[in-house]
Amino acid sequence: MDEETRYEAVASRDARFDGAFFFAVETTGIYCRPSCPAVTPKRRNVRFYPTAAAAQGNGFRACRRCRPDAVPGSAEWNVRADVVGRAMRMIGDGVVDREGVPGLAGRLGYSARQVQRQLTAELGAGPVALARAQRAHTARTLLQTTVLPVTEIAFAAGFASVRQFNDTIRQIYARTPSGLRAESATGGARATRAAPALAGIPLRLAYRGAYAARAMFDLLADEALTSVEEVIGRPGARTYRRTLRLPHGPGVVSVDEARPVADAPRPGWLEARIHLTDLRDLTTAVQRLRRLLDLDADPYAVDERLGADPFLAPLVAARPGLRAPGTADPEEYALRVHLGGAGARRLVEAYGDPVERPCGTLTRLFPAPAALVDDPVAGPLATALADGTVRLDAGAGREEAERALLTVPGVSARTAALIRMRGLGDPDVAPDGGSGDAAWRPWRSYAVWHLLVGSPALRDQAVSSSPQL
Template sequence: MHTDHERCFRAVQARDARFDGVFYTAVATTGIYCRPSCPAVTPKAGNVTFHPTAASAQEAGYRACRRCRPDTTPGSPEWDVRADAVGRAMQLIGDGVVEREGVDGLADRLGYSSRHVTRLLTDELGAGPLAIARSNRAHAARVLIETTDMPMSDIAFAAGFASVRQFNDSVRQTYALTPTQMRGRRRTTPTGRITVRLAVRQPFHATSLLDFLAAHVLPGVETVEGTTYARVLRLPHGLGVAALVLHDDHVDCELELADLRDTAVAIGRVRRMLDLDADPVAIDAVLAADPELRDLVAAAPGLRVPSHVDGFEVAVRTIVGQQVSVAGANTVLGRQVPLRGTRVDFELAAAFGLTHAFPTAESFAGADPTDMGMPHARARTIVGLATAVADGTVDLSPGGDRDAVRAQLLAMRGIGPWTADYVVMRALAHPDVLLTTDLVLRRELDRRGLHDDDTARWRPWRSYAGMHLWRATAAFERTPS
């Protein structure tokens, strides 16, 4: 998109918010970069360049616009679709891998040399992994500066900077403000608590998202109260709690974290879970072109496919849920959570009745399958998966290779196509998985006279088509006969 100057310029002229986060507009005469919808930008075509990432604009010497705050836009929907090395790298960088493991660690996860990964990202995105991570750190620092009373030195290290000087320089370069000047605009919150407004691409069908989350709640770990979804998070540096209030045009996110270095990762994971970076206009256009889906899309414009904050958790819950109801699966897991999970002690957790983080892969890897309160075959499958995740054989992190993970899951005893596809769809946020072996979806497809070949026209958004069909089944079954 960013290489098509004429198309990008038309979007800027129209101040089209659909492209916010898809590309960034850099204005040579002002030295700033903006989101396409910025009301302050009225440049001439010859004075602007377009960048695929904020990091690319910053590397070119531009600072962020103070009016439109381009770093608060939704992320690019491109990374939801792409499963190549660049797409996976962006997912992993967003999850903080560069801060924790360096560029070498990122490259190891992708199976390339660090030089090759740097070249790939620089050639395509205009910035290498270090620059992209540095841009993410500046954003995380801004959130902490404006929403907490932490000392600046603590914020510097919590955001992932190696020194206070690096923190000061990066903030000034990105925002043309010193950290102290930026703090003058902060909103105060209780100590250890952070409140962030999460941008959402329109349309956004919050009701369907809440309905799905409410139907799958695991007590003690998560809950839905009205328009708020709250859950315990297991993060790289400790535990945390997120309370997400879903509105039609944004999501209010309140976090309480054991370690504020996890701020950016926590925000990234809840955005991913709620599918906030999707491109609903593009998705709805493809699906609504099919007469069988047109009315469903019109009834739920901007429907999202929930991902998850923990790939291992969704995999275990999927295996336990094979051939039983969601309620039945939660009853079984409800006995495992206090036994193998980690108890939490946060004010925000207590406010929502949350008690535990979901058990780790390590806690299940050493379990006795005969003592897990479920069919032994299923328990053995969970222990086998947990062992593979714990030793790194299976990667269910945000940057996991979808095709490789699916093949690995299918090779495991006790995991069939439905389970593997569901895990890939939710744990790895695959947008193009249609669970044709799902009994409910199969029945709805048959009712509409649709064969598997007919669904090819829904690519690359078949996961969204499946969500629409699930909703249609529920509505059909509620309709009096």
């Protein structure tokens, strides 16, 4: 897109581009999402930025009306396998907060200077600024949904000091942390009625375009692993819950199939709630839940490409916004698809750590690979995951990971392709080992799901050969 096309998107308040770029208005000092309902600014006063961090770095503060920091992530990072795409996925997973820029660079196989240069050149902001923008959004969420003291929120969001936290909030939101909390309808009376440790952190997980929630929740229900996952409620009003192993401790995440907001003009988010042992894991938990549900996808681009195929067109029309499900834990998924349903249940029963506070039927965590290295069946793959021979983290190279998986005894080409498709979120994989239809690229993974969901016979055949597909 050139700048004139971007301005047309802003003038028409086109929500398709929310998260794909941001615009700022020089006369007001504010930056917004493209669909901001405010009066369209004059073209000469508008500047465009690829990321919120770039707009913030140029001195603009977030619009209070459209909340540009709450948009879905750019679908571009799901598609791209280059260093910038991998870096953005890792920053989203909290790598910079936990390991700093040297840790990010080391995982990418580049120097810190090279990473800084590439991100700044393409995104208008380096890794520190990108992580800082993410911390600010996490802090706003905690301020407006919990009653935690401001000091605790500062460190939970990843800031190194309270002063840094205060300065960042003032710069981005033109409010003090206390002022930001006071003006929020969700951060005032409602949040004070329950402590976050008991109620969890309520969140709205934004998505763009249509979202075929029923198909997603049908899949989650079919795959639910006893003691680790559950789906409760009736179709149309179900809740998915699961335990999750996070960097600083275990957590429980839940998300509702339907959004219970009667006066909302159109769907745009899923209601979720996150219970954490350590609030520093909030960003990571949110990103992993988003990857599981494929919430950063661009359904407009996917449906346009696949809907042009005469064979797929009826399936796309029947389920607009169908997503390609991912996973909340790539290493867990790899072991589950490798062993199958019965084998995964055995691992949970034999090796799964019990959770301190059971929630419904959720009583265990899926075991970490290091705990499974001596298992006679899971051992080879678990060892490769534990020692780093196979990397499946947010920034792993997809081709390299698939090649490494194929060196593990017992891992088939189909299993490796499925892990690449769902564990690493690759949108362009044909799990049967074929190339698929070239007209479906770069969305072959989505085409697979349309075929499986739209054809019960084909789905039954696929599930019988691979229960985790």
